[in-house]
Amino acid sequence: MAPHQFLAVIGAAEVGLFDALRDGPADAASLAKATDSSPVGIEVLAKVLVALGYLDEEDGRYALTEVSAKTLPIDELPAMAAFLKEGVRQSLDIARVVKENPPGGVLGWGAIRSGEMALGYHALMRWLASSVVDEVARRATFPRAARRLLDVGGAHGLYTMALCRKYPLLQGAVFDLPAGLASAKQTLPLNSDVSDRIELVQGDFNQDELPEGQDVVFLANIVHGQTAENNADLFQKIGRATTRRGMVLILEQVPDVPQTQLGKGIAAIFGLMLYLFSSGQAYPYERLTGWLEDAGFGDIKRQELRVAPGFSLVSARKRPR
Numbered sequence: 001m002a003p004h005q006f007l008a009v010i011g012a013a014e015v016g017l018f019d020a021l022r023d024g025p026a027d028a029a030s031l032a033k034a035t036d037s038s039p040v041g042i043e044v045l046a047k048v049l050v051a052l053g054y055l056d057e058e059d060g061r062y063a064l065t066e067v068s069a070k071t072l073p074i075d076e077l078p079a080m081a082a083f084l085k086e087g088v089r090q091s092l093d094i095a096r097v098v099k100e101n102p103p104g105g106v107l108g109w110g111a112i113r114s115g116e117m118a119l120g121y122h123a124l125m126r127w128l129a130s131s132v133v134d135e136v137a138r139r140a141t142f143p144r145a146a147r148r149l150l151d152v153g154g155a156h157g158l159y160t161m162a163l164c165r166k167y168p169l170l171q172g173a174v175f176d177l178p179a180g181l182a183s184a185k186q187t188l189p190l191n192s193d194v195s196d197r198i199e200l201v202q203g204d205f206n207q208d209e210l211p212e213g214q215d216v217v218f219l220a221n222i223v224h225g226q227t228a229e230n231n232a233d234l235f236q237k238i239g240r241a242t243t244r245r246g247m248v249l250i251l252e253q254v255p256d257v258p259q260t261q262l263g264k265g266i267a268a269i270f271g272l273m274l275y276l277f278s279s280g281q282a283y284p285y286e287r288l289t290g291w292l293e294d295a296g297f298g299d300i301k302r303q304e305l306r307v308a309p310g311f312s313l314v315s316a317r318k319r320p321r
């Protein structure tokens with residue numbers, strides 16, 4: 001979901017628009033009644049959601065698109081909306097943040113360690129990942145001998161599950177804080193074909209070492225949420241945790257690589273959101289490759305995702321010593 005879509009989704013979640021369409025199509029008048037909204041207001045919102053691809057419209061009747069009906073976590077939208085609203089509210093303090101550069105950003109990881117905010121945040125992560133995971137798994141290429149994968153900050157574990165599905169001999173581990181692992185505990189039972197190959201490891205990657213002996217370390221949307229200093233340390237830990245022929249696969253927003261203007265814009269805006277959220281950034285490609293090289297990796301390759309403009313998949317292999 002691109003950042004500019006948040007507002008429409010928050011609005012729809014809060015008035016119950018998606019909920020009102022759960023049982024089938026409806027016109028603006030019925031939607032206004034069902035959501036206790038102004039007929040003009042609900043139509044304005046519904047039309048935006050049509051333009052963004054969440055709804056279809058035919059003969060003045062609105063319906064969930066096939067994709068929305070399948071993937072939109074309607075029951076979790078209110079929790080997600082609460083998290084997004086708090087994020088937007090805090091981000092309006094941007095002038096102070098730019099002037100003072102407060103350590104840890106305006107919300108920070110502390111705000112989503114538990115409670116409603118954690119539930120909303122992790123529901124959002126699951127939803128965002130569900131639209132990207134298939135392409136990531138399709139593009140990921142691991143050595144045949146790879147047996148152990150560590151998904152750092154893996155939360156819901158959807159990437160680990162898809163990668164274990166692609167590589168039947170792979171054992172996966174999701175490494176995260178307790179709220180992240182609570183999210184994985186929700187998705188694992190829905191993926192029983194691979195769940196017995198996946199371990200949940202609780203830890204703090206800024207405090208603890210990562211479990212050793214990994215053939216692949218995967219990081220999705222982690223680098224952008226951290227300061228440069230923490231990233232440099234994290235890549236050193238990844239270097240120590242990987243085997244002699246190990247590799248790293250990173251999913252990140254990298255604004256300065258050749259891509260469409262839309263991709264550059266989305267990557268840059270993600271960077272700004274993460275700067276506000278937790279003092280992170282959408283780091284330049286050279287910064288990323290520098291951390292990888294300093295940690296002993298080479299053969300660095302990059303591809304851009306098709307389904308998510310602005311998202312790059314970067315792989316690197318341990319340099320022979």
Ligand SMILES: C[S@@+](CC[C@H](N)C(=O)[O-])C[C@H]1O[C@@H](n2cnc3c(N)ncnc32)[C@H](O)[C@@H]1O
Pocket residue numbers: 109125126129152153154155156175176177179180203204205206207219220221222225
């Ligand atoms: C942006 S989410 C990414 C989740 C998942 N990798 C994805 O792309 O959908 C960042 C994840 O990192 C976890 N995380 C943040 N700081 C962490 C830390 N210090 N140690 C372990 N996990 C952390 C969060 O709990 C969250 O699950």
